[in-house]
Structure formats: C-alpha cells, structure tokens
Amino acid sequence: MTTRRNILKLASGAVLAGTVGKGTSMAAASENVWTMPDEGDPHTATWMAFGPSQEVWGKKLQRGAQNNLAQIAKAIAAHEPVNMLVREEDHEIAESLCGGDVTLFVRDIDDLWMRDTGPVFVKSQAGKLAAVDFNFNGWGNKQAHDADAEVAEFVAEKSTIEVLRTKLVLEGGGIEVDGKGTAIITESCVLNKNRNPGVSKEQCEAELGRLLGLKKIIWLPGIAGKDITDGHTDFYARFIRPGVVVAGLDNDPSSYDHAVTKRHLEILKTATDGAGNKLEVIVIPGPESIRPQFENNEFAAGYINFYLCNGAVIVPEFGDKKADQYCRDALRDALPDREVVQLDIDAIAAGGGGIHCTTQQQPA
Numbered sequence: 126m127t128t129r130r131n132i133l134k135l136a137s138g139a140v141l142a143g144t145v146g147k148g149t150s151m152a153a154a155s156e157n158v159w160t161m162p163d164e165g166d167p168h169t170a171t172w173m174a175f176g177p178s179q180e181v182w183g184k185k186l187q188r189g190a191q192n193n194l195a196q197i198a199k200a201i202a203a204h205e206p207v208n209m210l211v212r213e214e215d216h217e218i219a220e221s222l223c224g225g226d227v228t229l230f231v232r233d234i235d236d237l238w239m240r241d242t243g244p245v246f247v248k249s250q251a252g253k254l255a256a257v258d259f260n261f262n263g264w265g266n267k268q269a270h271d272a273d274a275e276v277a278e279f280v281a282e283k284s285t286i287e288v289l290r291t292k293l294v295l296e297g298g299g300i301e302v303d304g305k306g307t308a309i310i311t312e313s314c315v316l317n318k319n320r321n322p323g324v325s326k327e328q329c330e331a332e333l334g335r336l337l338g339l340k341k342i343i344w345l346p347g348i349a350g351k352d353i354t355d356g357h358t359d360f361y362a363r364f365i366r367p368g369v370v371v372a373g374l375d376n377d378p379s380s381y382d383h384a385v386t387k388r389h390l391e392i393l394k395t396a397t398d399g400a401g402n403k404l405e406v407i408v409i410p411g412p413e414s415i416r417p418q419f420e421n422n423e424f425a426a427g428y429i430n431f432y433l434c435n436g437a438v439i440v441p442e443f444g445d446k447k448a449d450q451y452c453r454d455a456l457r458d459a460l461p462d463r464e465v466v467q468l469d470i471d472a473i474a475a476g477g478g479g480i481h482c483t484t485q486q487q488p489a
Contacts, residue, residue, distance in 0.1 A: 158249050158250065158338075159247040159248065159249055159255060159257075159289070159335075159336055159337065159338055160247060160248055160249075160250075160304065160306070160337065160338030161245060161246070161247050161300070161302045161304070161336075161337040161338060161339075162246070162247075162248055162302075162304045162488045163302065163303055163304030163305070163364060163366065163367065164302075164364070164432075164433045164486055165304075165364075165365060165366055165433045166304060166488055166489070167435060167488070167489040168205050168434060168435055168486045168487060168488060168489055169205075169206070169487045169488065169489045170205060170206040170207065170208050170486075170487045171201050171205060171206070171207050171208070171432075171434060171484050171485070171486055171487070172207075172208050172209075172210070172239050172243050172280055172484070172485045172486075172487060173194065173197070173198055173207060173208070173209045173210070173237075173239050173483055173484055173485075174209065174210040174211075174234050174236070174237050174238070174239045174242065174243075174276070174483070175191065175194055175209050175210065175211040175212075175215055175219040175223075175229075175234075175237065176210070176211075176212070176234040176235065176236045176237035176238075176273075177190040177191060177194075177236065177237050177476070178235070178236070181235075181236060181268070182476060186419070186472055186475055186476060188472075189419060189471070189472025189473075189475070190237065190472045190473050190476060191215075191218065191219075191222060192222060192472065193468075193469075193470045193471070193472050193473045194209075194222075194223075194237060194473070194483060195219075195222035195223045195224075195227075196468050196469075196470070197432075197439060197468060197470065197480055197483055197484070198223050198227045199223065199224060199226065199227070200437075200439050200466050200468060201432070201434045201437075201439060201484070202224075202226040202227055203226075203437075204434045204435045204436045204437045204464075205434050205435040206228065207223075207226070207227045207228065208227075208228050208230060208283070209223060209227050209228065209229050209230065210229075210230050210231075210232045210234050210239075210276065210279075210280075211229050211230070211231060211232070211234075212231070212232070212233060212234060213231050216229060216231060230279075230283060232272075232276070232279055233272040234272050234273060234276065235268070235269060235270055235271070235272045235273040236268070236273060237473075237478075237483055238273075238296075238298075238478060238482050238483065239276070239482075239483055239484060239485045240296065240297045240298045240359070240481055240482045240483065240484060240485055241261060241264070241296035241297055241298050241354075241482070242261050242270075242273040242274075242276040242277065242296075243276055243277055243280050243297065243485035244256030244257055244258055244259075244277040244278075244280050244281050244288070244485070245257040245259060245297050245300065245336075245337070245485075246286075246485075246486065246487055246488050247289070247336065247337060247338070248488060253287075254284070254286045254487075254488065255286055255287040255288070255289050256277060256280065256281035256284065256286055256287070256288050256289065257277075257288075257289045257291065257336050257337070258277040258278060258281070258288050258289070258290065258291070259277070259291065259293060259294060259295045259296065259297075260274075260291070260292070260293070260294045261273055261274050261276070261277065261294075261296060262274070262294050262319075262320065264296065264319075264353045264354050264355065265317060265319025265320055265355065266319065267319075267353050268353065280485070284487060289336060291332060291336055292332075293315075293320075293321060293324070293329065293332050293333070293336075294320040294321055295314065295315045295320055295321070296314070296354065296357065297485060298354060298357035298358065298359045298360075298481070298482055299311060299314040299315050299354070299357050299358050299359075300315075300333075300337070300358060301358045301359060301362060301363055301364055302337065302339070302364065303364040303366070303367040303368070303398060303399075304364075304367065305367045305398070305399060305400065306338055306339055306340035306341065306398075306399035306400075307339070307340065307341050307342075307343065307364075307367070307398040307399040307400075308333065308337065308339050308341070308342045308343070309342075309343045309345060309358050309362050309364070309370070309393075310333075310342050310343070310344060310345070310358055311344075311345045311346070311347030311355075311356045311357065311358045311361065312326075312344050312345070312346055312347055313346060313347030313348050313349040313355045313356040314347055314349075314354060314355045314356055314357055314358070315329060316329065317349055317355050319355070326344070330342055339399075340399035341397075341398065341399040343392065343393070343396045343398075345358065345361060345362065345388075345389045345392060345393075346385070346388060346389075347361070347385070348381060348382070348385050351381055352423070352477055353477065356385070357482075359429070359430055359479075359481045359482070360373065360425065360427060360429060360430055360479070361373055361385075361386065361389050361429060362389060362393060362429065363429055363431065363481075365407075365433070365438075365459055365460060367398065368398060368402055368404060368405060369404070369405045369407065369459065370393055370404050370405070370406050370407070371406075371407045371408075371409055371429060371431075371455075371456075371459065372386070372389060372390055372393055372406055372407070372408055372409070372429065373386055373408075373409060373410070373411060373427050373428065373429040374386045374387070374390060374408050374409070374410045374411070375410070375411055375427075376410050376411070376413070377411075377413075390406065390408065393406045394406050407455060407459055409428045409429065409451070409452050409455050409456075410448065410451070411426050411427045411428065411448070412426050412428075412443040412444075412445035412448040412449070413445055413447075413448060414443075414444070414445045415443045415444060415445065415471070415474075416443065416444040416469075416471055418471060419471040419472050419474065419475035420475070421475050423475065423476065423477040424471075424474050424475050424477075425473075425474045425477050425478055425479050426443055426474065427479070428440055428441060428448075428452040430478070430479025430480055430481040430482060431456070431479075431480060431481060432480045432481045432484045432486075433460075433463070433486075434486070436462075436463060436464060437463050437464040437465070437466050438456055438460055438463050438464070438465055438466070439466050439468065439480050440452060440453075440456060440465065440466070440467055440468075440480065441467065441468060441469070441470050441474065441479060441480060442467040442468065442469060443471070443474075444469075449467065452467075453465050453467060468480070
C-alpha cells in the first residue's frame with residue numbers, strides 16, 4: 126500500500142544542473158562545532174512553501190494540495206509561528222486559505238517540499254544558529270529546480286543567520302537525527318550517484334560529522350528508482366527522542382516497500398546509537414485502505430512522515446479507522462506531553478509526500 130511520489134515532469138522540459146560546489150567555509154573536522162538538534166527540541170518557527178503548480182500537480186491535485194498545506198500550517202500555527210513562502214501570483218489564495226496566523230514571504234518557488242529545499246538548521250556549542258545549504262538538485266535532476274535551489278539561502282537570509290557550505294548534495298528528508306550525534310540515513314538516497322558521484326560512505330560520514338555533529342550513522346538500504354526521492358529516511362524511520370525510533374511497516378506483500386521495511390526493522394532492532402545504547406523501536410504499520418478521491422499509484426500511505434512541533438505531533442489520517450486509531454494511540458503513548466493532531470492530507474499524499482516533507486523546523 127505505501128507508495129511515494131514518482132518522477133514528476135520537468136517544469137521547463139530541460140534537466141537542470143545541480144548547484145554542487147558553491148564554495149566552502151570548512152572548519153576542521155575534528156572541531157565538530159555544529160550539531161543538528163532533535164526535531165522534538167523547541168522551535169522558533171516552522172518554514173513551509175505554498176508551492177504546488179498546476180503544471181506539475183494538475184488542477185485537481187493542485188487545489189487539494191493547497192488546501193492540505195493550509196490545514197497543516199494552521200495546525201502548526203496553533204503551537205508555534207509558521208513562515209510560508211509563496212509565489213506572488215498565489216499570495217491571495219494563500220492568504221485566504223492560511224489565515225492571519227501564518228506569515229507569508231513572496232518568493233519564486235518550484236514546489237512545496239520545504240523539507241528538501243530548505244536549509245538544515247544547526248547550532249553551535251555556544252548556541253549560535255546556522256543553516257546548511259545541501260545544494261538541492263531536484264532529487265538527482267529529476268525535476269526542474271531553478272527556484273528551489275535558492276530556497277535554502279533565502280530562508281537563511283530571512284532568518285539572518287550564517288550559511289554553511291558543503292559539496293554534498295542531499296535533502297532534509299534523507300536525514301533523521303536524535304540531536305545527540307546519531308543519525309539514520311538511507312544509502313539509496315545520499316550515496317546515490319545522482320547526488321554524490323564518487324563520494325564514499327566514509328567521506329560522507331566525515332562531512333556530515335563536521336556539519337551536523339554526527340558520531341554515528343545507522344545506514345538503511347532504502348530503495349532507489351521507485352520514487353523521486355530514491356527512498357527518503359523520513360518515510361521509514363523517525364526519532365521521537367534520543368534512543369526511541371518510530372518505524373513504518375508495509376504489510377502488503379505486493380508492495381516493493383514490504384521487503385524494504387522488514388529489512389529496515391531488522392537493522393534498527395539490532396542497532397545502537399552514538400552512546401552505545403540499543404534503540405527502542407516502535408512499529409506503526411501503514412493503513413490497509415485509503416479514501417478513493419485521490420488514490421493513485423504514487424499515494425504515500427504511511428504514518429511515519431509526521432512532524433514534531435512545539436507541544437504537538439502533526440500526523441496524517443487516511444480514513445482507515447482501525448489503522449488511524451492505532452497510530453494515534455501509539456503516538457499518544459510514546460509522546461504523552463504532546464497533543465496528537467491528525468489531518469486529512471490525501472492530496473499531498475497523492476503527490477507522494479507527507480506532512481514532514483512540507484515542513485522545516487527552525488530551532489530555538
């Protein structure tokens with residue numbers, strides 16, 4: 126059942142080159158100055174992008190995705206500030222749908238996936254905030270991305286923080302961290318030659334250690350070529366706090382993710398974090414059925430792509446009452462200090478993504 130967005134058509138018909146190698150400002154790797162905080166730590170704000178275009182999404186999905194984005198933004202805005210990028214021509218509808226609690230920034234954008242196009246925020250040991258620009262290249266040049274390639278720098282500028290440079294190409298959805306030096310990453314995405322040709326696992330680990338303060342990476346195989354992301358981590362496994370991972374399971378034997386998720390669970394259940402402690406793994410299976418309105422082959426029917434904001438967890442529901450309830454109960458038990466907010470995001474799911482894909486947290 127769990128499938129994700131397929132290769133979307135190029136907006137201008139041409140495959141664009143990535144933005145690798147804009148320049149570097151590298152501290153010595155041994156200094157390990159920066160750390161990527163846990164998503165569950167306090168936020169200053171959430172960044173989003175009101176970006177579905179009719180050309181990429183089609184008229185029906187575009188309007189549905191716009192409505193879904195507004196619902197996500199308003200749910201988060203009840204707990205923390207939300208900043209939304211929007212094209213000038215979409216400003217009026219974004220303002221109407223999102224309401225006055227969401228701050229709009231006019232900016233040319235290609236799509237809505239802020240998790241991937243936005244910066245990855247990091248903090249120094251002294252509490253200074255910076256933004257890593259991971260050179261978004263349209264998931265390996267699968268989609269036009271002229272505007273989205275510049276989103277990370279735009280967000281950093283509006284946040285008045287330093288931009289950290291790297292030659293690595295990856296997306297925020299491919300990295301999951303516990304804030305204490307442990308990460309979960311899919312090989313199919315980050316080590317893919319369409320992002321980082323010639324980069325070894327050891328080189329990748331060293332650079333991510335420098336930028337994100339990582340001491341240990343738990344590598345999951347993922348799966349390449351089945352969706353536009355080549356198997357992002359945030360569809361498979363999520364830290365909800367250090368030492369505790371929520372992982373998905375696809376129980377449909379006909380799905381390519383059935384074997385993938387089973388293998389990931391085997392790895393996670395035997396893995397240790399950067400402190401040498403075994404992980405607690407909470408399994409949340411995907412729904413067995415979904416509402417028919419937006420059902421298609423790319424529909425992302427999984428609960429793992431939730432978002433942790435201040436005081437709440439924003440998670441999808443798919444109309445499968447039993448599975449939706451199981452997810453709600455599991456997250457309430459695992460996160461007793463957070464409100465569990467479930468939303469119908471079927472149009473975004475039909476575009477192959479989820480709530481987490483549309484957001485990027487700015488740590489406090």
